[in-house]
Amino acid sequence: MNGIELDILKNIYLNQECSQRTVAMNTGYSLGRVNKAIKVLCEQDYINDDLQVLSKGAELIVANRPHNAIILAAGYGMRMVPIGKNMPKALMEVDGEPLIERLIKQLKEVGIHEITVVVGFMKEAFEYLIDLYDIKLAINTEYADKNNLHSLYLVKEKIANTYILPSDIYFFSNPFSKVEAYSWYMISNEQNDNSNVYINRKLELVKTHDQSHNNFMVGVSYINREDSIQLKKRIEELEHDSKNKNAFWEDALFDKDRMYINAKMINAANVVEINTYEQLRELDNKSNSLKSDVISIISETLNCRKSDIENIKVLKKGMTNRSFLFEALGQKYIMRIPGEGTDKLINRYHEQSVYKAIAGKGICDDPVYINADNGYKITKFLDGVRPADSNDDKDIRRCMDKLREFHNLNLEVQHIFDMYEEIEFYEKLRDTTSIYRDYSTTKANILKLKEYVDKHVERRALTHIDAVPDNFLFYTDETGVEQLQLTDWEYAGMQDPHVDIAMFCIYSMYDKERIDKLIDIYFEEKCSVQNRIKIYCYVAIAGLLWSNWCEYKLSLGVEFGEYAIRQYRYAKEYYKIAIEEMEKLNEK
Structure with a gap:
């Protein structure tokens, strides 16, 4: 059976005494597609003519029932400048609730109680979840050098009827279910220039170099027991090839240029991926996580509102500092935030005295702001x-x-x-x-x-x-x-x-x-x-x-x-x- 037929079987299982029209409304498929799929399900003895699930259909549903979840939360969240330096993305708050807590609650609502969170950056900040939600932590000690393929490799033996998801997404309504009929990877109907996949007519996810019609990859997946065998094998192969240290775990889902599991499309209005300060601000401009001395300094120095600070983009990580580009009142600036251990390496009072010595000498532009106490510095951005x-x-x-x-x-x-x-x-x-x-x-x-x-x-x-x-x-x-x-x-x-x-x-x-x-x-x-x-x-x-x-x-x-x-x-x-x-x- 294809994904459409399995979706319809799942919907009938969850909604007894439903009609074809109800199924069409629930699934979003056309009445013609529903009618065609129901004929196939009847012919193969998954349901009867009265849209009652037969034993064969029930066995399939039970065999695919979700068992556990893995949440990937090890990374730095570098693009969250200026707040990602001191807080994991997973703990950013929306409406007073950390992102990861909302995801855990949504999983538990559908009966998923065995949840493993893979942590790395600021791993200690997640410890409280063990007691609060009875979850397990897995530690990725190589989070600074490897991407999330390595995180999933560490817990790959847990994959079997498993939800796999990132920790930096917000769903307005619960995307998880007590019932699943097949393995899938979630995409939204939003087109995204940064994605390298699109969904074809067969509802397959296919890689492409043409970014004009690509679908946004949400990052959530469901892997049933049967498909987990192939996935674990692919994860193992990729992990032991050093060139894949920056690989995403999704690479293990591809057979050449095509995913070997189905695509599951959701409405873009139901999900927000939070990768940047501005995305968080747009979702919840009163979030406690937005509080930042860096943003306050910019606002005060440039005499602008915090909302005027826009287009924040992390720059390439330097040998000593983390810097980001931003715009305010029509002008571009660069903000320097000292990197790890920099306070031991650099005397910021000495640096400040140097800028006073070279001021007006035509050697470089004078800083717009410099603070010897914390090492923060703002300079005008030079185009080209x-x-x-x-x-x-x-x-x-x-x-x-x-x-x-x-x-x-x-x-x-x-x-x-x-x-x-x-x-x-x-x-x-x-x-x-x-x-x-x-x-x-x-x-x-x-x-x-x-x-x-x-x-x-x-x-x-x-x-x-x-x-x-x-x-x-x-x-x-x-x-x-x-x-x-x-x-x-x-x-x-x-x-x-x-x-x-x-x-x-x-x-x-x-x-x-x-x-x-x-x-x-x-x-x-x-x-x-x-x-x-x-x-x-x-x-x-x-x-x-x-x-x-x-x-x-x-x-x-x-x-x-x-x-x-x-x-x-x-x-x-x-x-x-x-x-x-x-x-x-x-x-x-």
């Missing part, structure tokens, strides 16, 4: 911005011109960025032995470079420290001219300006030929041998510094891949290069 390309000679020359211009200002602040002290600082932060087996030898070698560096520092001035290609921003001004500014001054302090050259090199992961070329561009072919060796020393010292930084961030669950090991390689390799060059210099 692109970061410098470290492999483009024209970009590199403009970056070095800008860097030289900044250094020649000889600005001063009261604090120093001491790379050796910072190495010690990060060692203490990570509070464990280095993952590199020869770390103590490498560090001892780096310490040997201090004498040469100190001897050859010509001057100290305000230095950016994080002068990497991503922080050189090209943009087009109102006159159509491409401009360049240097942004992100969190680490800036008094230091030898030549440190900035080394920082640009190691972030770009340059080899020695490219490093020498960059030095020549900055110095306009006039770099002394002594300064070149000193920059080699800075490459080595900075390499160890940022290697320690990466190790600390790794302890927080943040991985930087190749960048991390390359920094350690710079420490070892450029120590040798610097020593060799010193020896050559002494021989002359």
Whole structure:
């Protein structure tokens, strides 16, 4: 039987003494479709001519009766800025009720009492549900690195006559039932450009690259015992292929480009997916979850209503911060919210003093708002911005011109960025032995470079420290001219300006030929041998510094891949290069 026939069988089972017209009204199918389906059901002895369910039909319904539910609630909810940082999406409130509690209640209303919630981010916040609703928690420890395929993999053995659902949806009326006749995946009749599936005439869900007629995937599914065998097998296969760590669990429902279970369509008016602050505000503008010091700060700073803050979009997660774009009163802005552990890494009072020192100097736009107590910062958004390309000679020359211009200002602040002290600082932060087996030898070698560096520092001035290609921003001004500014001054302090050259090199992961070329561009072919060796020393010292930084961030669950090991390689390799060059210099 197809999905239509099974839907009609289910409806007849739930509504005894009904007519074909009543069935049509209940299911939304045309009277012609209902009539055709009833003929098939009668012919196959599932019902009789009086629309009474026979034993064969009842057995099918009983075999498919819902048994349990799995709620996936492990993720960060990154798009919920500015409130997702301190609260899981599942606990956002609508009409005073957390989303997940409403879903649990709706499941229990239809007799589903065995409920497992897979948690990860802020897992402790869900503990109260165990006592309040007698649910079980499953812990996903890899929620930061893997998508919800891994969450379902952890509880896959529970799948058999099971509802699987996300935790960030709100149903106005209960979508669950005491009776199910077959496996299905829920979509709405709303078209959605972000979806990659559509429902065909056979009520099948099919993948497509044409996004003009796609259906919104609600994320709720019902999997009966028979189909659970195939699903669990597919989950296992996908989980053990490393390329699928960012996969959604729905990928396991597809056989090539077609779902092997039926689609179940619901009216878009009955469901809301809450992925953003604005979606929550639209659903319930009085929700307690909307209360945010970030939104209050924006409103007060820009002298606008909270409702004027629109089009909030999370930006790419940076190495240190989480930032989001928003609009207010016709102007676009970027709000910076410090990332995990940032309070231990950055002195915001030092950063604030740096912005005072560079204010009005044409190096970068002044912040609209900056607060040293919490690290929040608001800046105007620049349209058409692109970061410098470290492999483009024209970009590199403009970056070095800008860097030289900044250094020649000889600005001063009261604090120093001491790379050796910072190495010690990060060692203490990570509070464990280095993952590199020869770390103590490498560090001892780096310490040997201090004498040469100190001897050859010509001057100290305000230095950016994080002068990497991503922080050189090209943009087009109102006159159509491409401009360049240097942004992100969190680490800036008094230091030898030549440190900035080394920082640009190691972030770009340059080899020695490219490093020498960059030095020549900055110095306009006039770099002394002594300064070149000193920059080699800075490459080595900075390499160890940022290697320690990466190790600390790794302890927080943040991985930087190749960048991390390359920094350690710079420490070892450029120590040798610097020593060799010193020896050559002494021989002359």
